[in-house]
Amino acid sequence: MDKKLIKGNIALAEGAIQAGCRFYFGYPITPQNDIPEYLAKQLPKCGGTFIPAESEIASINMVMGASASGKRAMTSSSGPGISLMQEGISYLAGSELPAVIVNIMRCGPGLGGIAPTQGDYNQAVHGGGHGDYKNIVLAPASVQEMFDLTIKAFELADKYRNPAMILADAMIGQFQEPCRLSPLKPVEYPEKPWSLTGAKGRKPQLLKSLYLGDNEQEEHNLLLKKKYDEIQQREALCEMQNLDDAEIMVIAFGTPSRVAKTAIRQARKLGVKVGLLRPITLFPFPEKEIYECSSRVKKILVVEMNTGQMVRDVRIAAHKDAAISFYGRPGGGFPYPDDVLAEIKKAMEGNER
Amino acid sequence: MNAVFKRPPTLKDTYTHFCPGCTHGIAHRLIAEVLDEMQIVDKTIGIPGVGCCVFLYNYFPIDVLEAPHGRAPACATGMKRAQPDKIIFAYQGDGDMAAIGTSEIIHAANRGENVTVFFINNTVYGMTGGQMAPTTLLGQQTTTSPYGRNFQTEGYPIKMAEMLATLEGVAYSTRVALHSPKHVNQAKKAVRKALEMQINEMGFSMVEFLSTCNTNWRVSPLEALKVLENEMIPYYPLGVFKERTGKDFL
Known part of the structure; x- marks a missing residue:
């Protein structure tokens, strides 16, 4: 199969398009700007939507709106921007909404520097936002995996109705390697009967994370736990x-x-x-x-x-x-x-x- | 017997969590009536903010997405771009829109997102117990402005309808009030106009409802209506601040 010499960030962005992602919302930050720049050019060509959002907070909430509509949606950022998204990621997890969030890690704390680091492992893997939840986290180590694991992230996010994060460092994002830019197997598209498309001919549907009734929140958390256990059992790589x-x-x-x-x-x-x-x-x-x-x-x-x-x-x-x-x-x-x-x-x- | 007034079909027959005297219920009813009259209920999706408005789904038989505090306009943006053929409305309070969510509302409006936002301005954070909001009137006592709001330390009440009207992407920005039958009728026309703007793809539309919160204002429901009329309206004038007539976006 033909391979192309390509940057990690571009392979990831192309992987998103081939995974059927047609909605990208993001805010600039180094070292991941190749992703929005590529998608700003490519998404309109395939009927997609690209919005240069006013902040990472807005980006992740636009992702939430598109995801609630049953569409594959993505945002990308780095350290400081990912911190701003944590509120939204927690809501996505609580509302059981799929989304792909890309963190091309730069160093911190604070504004830090733009050099490669893995300082955001704990934030990605052990929460980051408030509440008792987990992200699916994929860690590519090559340009090829930037492409392949992005497709996998969309599949897993949809399968488990859960946010999935690509956690790569600036090195993986920025260097070039030969990469096969087509999926090895047909991309999976799980059904999304839960999506909000208007209640025509069916009962109204609700996507929420507020549970005020007696034991409601505990039951919800235990259901989430069951899902995480299933992910742990089936998907570790x-x-x-x-x-x-x-x-x-x-x-x-x-x-x-x-x-x-x-x-x-x-x-x-x-x-x-x-x-x-x-x-x-x-x-x-x-x-x-x-x-x-x-x-x-x-x-x-x-x-x-x-x-x-x-x-x-x-x-x-x-x-x-x-x-x-x-x-x-x-x-x-x-x-x-x-x-x-x-x-x-x-x-x-x-x-x- | 002839029924002269009844619950619109698109308002569920259920108990309400709103306090007696609260005007949220009137705003809900107006929206429900207009959705019924325009026959768009089954293609409408609501996005409530956080606060007293969050239980929208208990009252409307429509699809609902619960947004994080202040972020409903960003959620609405993502949803409308994904489903341009659906009617998307956000429903926000003043803490939600005018404080924590100012960035999201301004940029959704400025992009001219073809969505409708209903904005309940009752000058306080209601659900959390009546704290000072950016919309709290000068001199108004709240639990976090116990000596009255002072412009030197807390600034001036923010006028959202006027502010949003300055943005090119806004098709319709208006302020209405819910304290008298006459004003309620006018408010209903504004709700209809805002949704028509969306249906006609004119851009962003916003209706600010001057509302009461008699519980947190520590007055009776009837006195609250007078406070709205005598204290809110002089500072927050009613009217249409922007109304696009053509599809000219610049």
């Missing part, structure tokens, strides 16, 4: 490489997973038995795979571009006796293969469990 004989397991997502692959190749040449587990979905987290591998390996090294966020979920998922170390570069700092290799060696030399 990860890539596993060189783990069969591994004594050390590196766990990393996004850009650090690519750096880790280079370091692992070098370590293997030195005779160190090391493999990689790369979560592709951050919620659902590949808990089962991590538990199984952590029972076999001697050491686990978690590499992130932050001061240690996913590592907490690894500790929860891993076998209770697992020896887990962490290497993180926050705020635009970047792990190099040599750094990761040094950490692998350090882990090897440390006490065995």
Whole structure:
């Protein structure tokens, strides 16, 4: 199949169009501006709607309006803008409305910088907005995955009536790689009998998140919990490489997973038995795979571009006796293969469990 | 016996959560009557804001999306763009529209979104217990302006109908009142005109209803009507501030 040399952000935007998304609302912020710029050009050509919204707050609520109408809708932003969207994301989760939200992470806190980071892991995976809810979170590590996982995000969002977030860093968004720009399998379009299209010939429908009656909110939260459990059971995805004989397991997502692959190749040449587990979905987290591998390996090294966020979920998922170390570069700092290799060696030399 | 007045079919026969004397119910009835008369009930979708207006779905047998506080105009934007053939109205209070949602209302209006917004101005946050709103009158005592609203510290009451009328995308902006039968009749005409603007794809339409909140104003329902007439109307003049006649968008 033909491949095209293309930027990660463009692959994502094209993936959205091919997933049937015809509604995009967004506000400019670096490093994701290629997405709205591409869609501003392409959406009108396929009968879609692009609105340069007045804020990220407006963007996410426009997404809500289009989504409630039964349409596939998306917004994209980075750190500060994603913070502004948290109110809307919480309402989407509470009202059980599908939506795709893209976060091309820049560093923070505050205005921070535009360099790649993974500082928004906790915000994306453990809420971010108020209330007891979860986003589906997908973490692409290549330009191809920017395309493929965007389509998957729309499918999962619709299937579970839940917001789905693409969590990529500025590196994945900005670099170019060859990419196949057509879906591997036909895009799935679940029915949306719940959408608000006017009550002609049927009972009026309601999409809301307010529950004031006795126990109503608790029942609603428990229903959501049931849905999240189902997502956890069915949809967790990860890539596993060189783990069969591994004594050390590196766990990393996004850009650090690519750096880790280079370091692992070098370590293997030195005779160190090391493999990689790369979560592709951050919620659902590949808990089962991590538990199984952590029972076999001697050491686990978690590499992130932050001061240690996913590592907490690894500790929860891993076998209770697992020896887990962490290497993180926050705020635009970047792990190099040599750094990761040094950490692998350090882990090897440390006490065995 | 001849019935001279009855509940419109598009207002559910149910108990109301509104306080006795509240004029929200009148605004609801007017909208229901107009939806019935224009025969657009089954293609209308309502988007209430947060506050006393949130229970719209308890009273109207139409599809309803509950918007976050102040964001109904943005939700309406997304919905109308997705379904241009449907009638979309937002229903907001003054805290919702004139405080937390100013950005969303101004830009939806300025884009000329072809939606209708009904705006209940009763000068206070009703559901949360009568706190000061941007629309609270000078000198008016509320739970958060216990010494009366002072322009030096709280600024002046905001005039939404006039402000929105300055925007090119607005087809219709008017202020009506709900304190007397005459004014209620005028208000109904405004509701119809606003929805006609949407049906004719003229752009953004907004009806501001001067309303009472006798509970939080700490007066009787009858006294509240007098307060509306004698204190609100002198500051918030009634009238049409913008009415587009052609499809000329500039």
